[in-house]
Amino acid sequence: xxxxxxIASGILELYVAGKLSEKENQEIYELMQxxxxxxxxxxxxxxxxxKLTGAASPHAIDxxxxxxxxxxxxxxxxxxxxxKPNWISFTGWAASIILAGxxxxxxxxxxxxxxxxxxxxxxxxxxxxxxxxxxxNLTATKSLLDAIRDKDIITVPLGGQGDYASTYAKVYWNKxxxxxxxxxxxxxxxxxxxxxxxxxxTLNPLTPTSLGTIDDFNTDENKIxxxxxxxxxxxxxxxxxxxxxxxxxTMEQLYTLGVVAATP
Numbered sequence: 001x002x003x004x005x006x007i008a009s010g011i012l013e014l015y016v017a018g019k020l021s022e023k024e025n026q027e028i029y030e031l032m033q034x035x036x037x038x039x040x041x042x043x044x045x046x047x048x049x050x051k052l053t054g055a056a057s058p059h060a061i062d063x064x065x066x067x068x069x070x071x072x073x074x075x076x077x078x079x080x081x082x083x084k085p086n087w088i089s090f091t092g093w094a095a096s097i098i099l100a101g102x103x104x105x106x107x108x109x110x111x112x113x114x115x116x117x118x119x120x121x122x123x124x125x126x127x128x129x130x131x132x133x134x135x136x137n138l139t140a141t142k143s144l145l146d147a148i149r150d151k152d153i154i155t156v157p158l159g160g161q162g163d164y165a166s167t168y169a170k171v172y173w174n175k176x177x178x179x180x181x182x183x184x185x186x187x188x189x190x191x192x193x194x195x196x197x198x199x200x201x202t203l204n205p206l207t208p209t210s211l212g213t214i215d216d217f218n219t220d221e222n223k224i225x226x227x228x229x230x231x232x233x234x235x236x237x238x239x240x241x242x243x244x245x246x247x248x249x250t251m252e253q254l255y256t257l258g259v260v261a262a263t264p
Contacts, residue, residue: 006031007041016045152176156236158258160186169256171236173229180211180236182225187255189218190240196255197245198227201235203259208237213245235259 014020015028032039153172160167168186173179182198190196198211211227214220239246240253 001035003035003037007038012038012041013045016042016049150174154260156258156260158236158238158256161254161257164255167255169238169258171258173233173260178228178230180227180229182214182227184214184217184223184225184238187217187223187238190214193243194240195243195245197239197241197249199237199239199249200229200231200233201237202232203234208249210245210247213241233260 011020011024012028015025020028028038028042032042153174156171156173158169158171159165167188170183172181172183174181184196187196195213195215196217197213200209200211201207202209209231211229211231214225217223217225235258237249237257238255239249239251240255241250
């Protein structure tokens with residue numbers, strides 16, 4: 001249905017003027033319920049009529065202003081000459097305005113209620129996700145604390161080196177399961193195009209073995225990382241390397257270094 005063409009046909013003005021059959025009135029009423037544009041047009045026509053009747057003589061109503069909106073091509077021409085006021089029509093207009101206004105209010109409020117319900121549902125889902133994430137974080141934190149508090153854990157402080165003396169880190173090494181937990185809180189965020197790379201070292205001769213890069217360092221909140229280590233490490237070091245890591249450490253970018261204490 002072409003709504004614009006229907007509105008431009010002039011049938012809505014006839015509806016407001018009370019010149020249509022009962023069947024045609026029913027059809028327009030149903031269209032008003034289905035199409036808000038038609039309902040709005042009827043309201044505007046009725047508002048204009050009410051305004052005109054308020055300004056006109058109490059003995060006459062001028063419908064000439066509506067003729068310009070009527071498309072008389074192929075339709076029956078209705079005589080809209082000044083006539084005595086039809087109080088039954090006025091009553092019909094008033095009832096239509098009240099009914100249409102109530103329908104518009106209902107539609108608007110229904111939309112608002114649906115939007116509010118959708119907002120509540122979205123907020124509820126978001127809250128449930130936050131609660132689940134908090135539970136997972138608590139579980140992960142407890143597991144991490146249990147791991148680094150193990151009585152057999154080896155703690156290796158890594159001090160800042162050279163120009164990077166203010167940096168620091170700490171390694172918790174569990175030799176039983178070949179895992180280290182690296183606490184990198186004392187390291188700055190890696191610059192663009194760079195990553196932190198962790199090294200296991202043997203000292204005599206000095207031999208570095210890469211334990212991998214920490215690609216998510218900048219976005220990780222607690223700065224604690226779990227890293228596999230199957231080496232007989234005598235020291236650990238951290239260097240700043242190009243993205244993707246390096247085959248051997250860039251010694252000019254050695255930020256922290258720590259030696260594993262000898263076992264008594």
